[in-house]
Amino acid sequence: MLTDLMYVTLYVTDQDRALAFYTERLGLEKRIDFPNPGGRFLTVGVPGSPVEILLWAHAPAAGQPVEPGGAPGPVILESDDLRADFKVFRERGVVFDEAGPEEYGFGIRTETADPDGNRISLRQRTRAGRDDG
8 A cells, every 4th residue: 555655756957956956945955865877866855844856867858847827837845934935035046937926726826947947836825725624
């Protein structure tokens, strides 16, 4: 029986550049950095969360990023104060699709992309958007 979600894979053309984006700009932590003959196994994660993002080296367009304004990105990160995080991330050089977080049915959201064009969705759920009541 399945017990947990381990990894979400994002295809990147430059692992060092992707690592810098996810750690220095979005504040994720580096978890695994293991060079091996099959390729460097590099993961990052939200501090305190067991799920890791695998930054896998691959040719351009391998992950076929979604254009702005389309479906949410393959990675959706949750914030407890998205408006404050938005300001911090923007000061760190993150470029967003919108001028600020926007309200939607379950809270607020904003969208960005990593240096390879992989879409990253940032969300803050309202109480109504949670299953816990």
